[in-house]
Amino acid sequence: MIAPLPFTIPHPERLRTDEPLARHTAVRLGGPADWLYIAQESVEELEAVVSAAWAAGFPLTVLGGGANVLISDAGVRGLVVINAVTAVSFNAEIVTVSAGHGLSKLARKCAASGLAGLEWAASIPGTVGGSVVNNAGAHGGDIAGCLVSADVLDARHGRRTLRVGDLAYGYRTSALKAQLDRRFLVLAATFRLQPGDPAASAARIDEVVAYRKRTQPPGASLGSIFKNPPGDYAGRLIESCGLKGLTVGGAQVSPVHANFFINRGGATASDYNALIDQVQAAVLAATGFRLETEIERMGAW
Numbered sequence: 001m002i003a004p005l006p007f008t009i010p011h012p013e014r015l016r017t018d019e020p021l022a023r024h025t026a027v028r029l030g031g032p033a034d035w036l037y038i039a040q041e042s043v044e045e046l047e048a049v050v051s052a053a054w055a056a057g058f059p060l061t062v063l064g065g066g067a068n069v070l071i072s073d074a075g076v077r078g079l080v081v082i083n084a085v086t087a088v089s090f091n092a093e094i095v096t097v098s099a100g101h102g103l104s105k106l107a108r109k110c111a112a113s114g115l116a117g118l119e120w121a122a123s124i125p126g127t128v129g130g131s132v133v134n135n136a137g138a139h140g141g142d143i144a145g146c147l148v149s150a151d152v153l154d155a156r157h158g159r160r161t162l163r164v165g166d167l168a169y170g171y172r173t174s175a176l177k178a179q180l181d182r183r184f185l186v187l188a189a190t191f192r193l194q195p196g197d198p199a200a201s202a203a204r205i206d207e208v209v210a211y212r213k214r215t216q217p218p219g220a221s222l223g224s225i226f227k228n229p230p231g232d233y234a235g236r237l238i239e240s241c242g243l244k245g246l247t248v249g250g251a252q253v254s255p256v257h258a259n260f261f262i263n264r265g266g267a268t269a270s271d272y273n274a275l276i277d278q279v280q281a282a283v284l285a286a287t288g289f290r291l292e293t294e295i296e297r298m299g300a301w
């Protein structure tokens with residue numbers, strides 16, 4: 001039996017307790033959150049819940065689509081807030097979107113509205129918030145290449161607008177990702193795109209989606225597990241070590257793409273984590289490369 005939250009939030013009836021996070025992650029893994037709140041209504045609602053938790057010094061984790069996180073079987077203590085607030089506005093080439101909006105849906109909306117420059121994002125799962133934190137990218141594009149600024153609520157500094165140059169973007173990293181205490185919340189992002197032809201953007205999106213269908217496996221996964229080392233590809237290195245198909249419990253190195261690990265059903269987060277460790281160790285022993293994870297582990301291991 002879990003006690004009520006020791007602070008007040010606007011809609012306590014929306015709280016779930018002991019909620020399996022496997023229901024909220026792309027790889028369908030992860031034990032329970034003590035409390036889970038899904039903010040859907042407004043940025044103000046989200047801000048109120050997160051600020052109350054910070055003010056109470058309460059453990060808080062923010063998730064978007066759960067597409068880049070491996071959550072332990074023990075789950076996450078304290079309050080997990082899922083940002084599902086979606087609002088978007090267009091002003092000529094400037095697009096302002098709340099961080100809970102799906103990134104791929106945004107790419108399609110922009111394309112349909114005659115704005116080009118986000119087609120690369122059309123099949124990246126997760127939210128704008130997670131992609132701003134991670135500098136998500138694919139097919140030659142990334143967030144750093146089209147973001148103007150992000151509105152961020154910070155436990156220390158309050159609400160502020162960070163320009164793209166403030167975010168120290170690099171390959172799948174940012175100043176936000178490097179902030180280890182994670183006491184910030186991305187509320188919204190502003191992108192600058194280019195006037196485009198909706199039909200040309202739709203055709204580019206079709207190409208991107210078709211490429212991914214051809215080269216990446218279906219099924220529950222976290223996308224690329226490891227970052228590509230300079231001048232090489234993590235998938236190529238893993239494959240060169242003969243690790244395609246390697247299995248731990250219900251977790252498998254995809255026979256289609258060696259940097260994708262699939263939950264074939266019945267995997268635990270521990271299986272998945274052990275597979276990551278085994279692959280990292282085997283690649284290090286065989287090639288001398290220590291692959292760095294692109295995904296983030298959460299919870300107690």
Ligand SMILES: Cc1cc2nc3c(=O)[nH]c(=O)nc-3n(C[C@H](O)[C@H](O)[C@H](O)COP(=O)(O)OP(=O)(O)OC[C@H]3O[C@@H](n4cnc5c(N)ncnc54)[C@H](O)[C@@H]3O)c2cc1C
Nearest residue numbers: 064065066067068126127129130131136137138186222223
């Ligand atoms: C099949 C598949 C394919 C993928 N392909 C790609 C790809 O091509 N390129 C790529 O870059 N990534 C790819 N990914 C990884 C993933 O889609 C991205 O990292 C995505 O940006 C994660 O967004 P999310 O909302 O799911 O973040 P989450 O996984 O929910 O969270 C990631 C991190 O961001 C933080 N966070 C999320 N939202 C907020 C917020 N509003 N405020 C503060 N912190 C927040 C979380 O606390 C966590 O630290 C893929 C994943 C899958 C499953």
